[in-house]
Amino acid sequence: SQKIEQNSEALNIQEGKTATLTCNYTNYSPAYLQWYRQDPGRGPVFLLLIRENEKEKRKERLKVTFDTTLKQSLFHITASQPADSATYLCAYKSGYSTLTFGKGTMLLVSP
Amino acid sequence: GAVVSQHPSRVICKSGTSVKIECRSLDFQATTMFWYRQFPKQSLMLMATSNEGSKATYEQGVEKDKFLINHASLTLSTLTVTSAHPEDSSFYICSAIGGGGYQETQYFGPGTRLLVL
Numbered sequence: 195s196q197k198i199e200q201n202s203e204a205l206n207i208q209e210g211k212t213a214t215l216t217c218n219y220t221n222y223s224p225a226y227l228q229w230y231r232q233d234p235g236r237g238p239v240f241l242l243l244i245r246e247n248e249k250e251k252r253k254e255r256l257k258v259t260f261d262t263t264l265k266q267s268l269f270h271i272t273a274s275q276p277a278d279s280a281t282y283l284c285a286y287k288s289g290y291s292t293l294t295f296g297k298g299t300m301l302l303v304s305p
Numbered sequence: 306g307a308v309v310s311q312h313p314s315r316v317i318c319k320s321g322t323s324v325k326i327e328c329r330s331l332d333f334q335a336t337t338m339f340w341y342r343q344f345p346k347q348s349l350m351l352m353a354t355s356n357e358g359s360k361a362t363y364e365q366g367v368e369k370d371k372f373l374i375n376h377a378s379l380t381l382s383t384l385t386v387t388s389a390h391p392e393d394s395s396f397y398i399c400s401a402i403g404g405g406g407y408q409e410t411q412y413f414g415p416g417t418r419l420l421v422l
Contacts, residue, residue: 294351
């Protein structure tokens, strides 16, 4: 069955640097991948969606890539700020299937 | 953007009682709503999917008689945890998708923290 994997270890970076988070899937390419931000005790907030025929998508300081050869999506935050500290979730959906989430990667941006 | 609300945000109840959680889409019509449960440091686990006016579809291992879902209108779904026990304590989150530009993306509510004593 399809699995989605995110690095369970927290990512610590310094303010101003670019944070890069990884999402890997194991089998077939999903129709699209979505990235969400989740703060403690809150529901996920939608950030970006990228389709399998798109290589890159940008939104302000955020950039997402989708590499079907590597079976991987990368999520970048440029010029990171302490306010970007949160858990970032990757989720896939294929066809009419439901959205399946990875466990998320916690990002900590130090001032 | 699409806004989904949940009420209450936090609830504490005694073991054996029932708790109802409401999920509302505020600025769009939600053709489908989803209920998730999240334990500490774990991923969101889908419990059930509901379409307006029809019975919910439950994921494997989720007891439909314990977690009653009603999706009576295009803007409201409710989850009732019946005869709650301490092991039902968790973070319950709903999400919704709708027509138009809201079809592909699930928009999530802020979640409800349930503590069963």
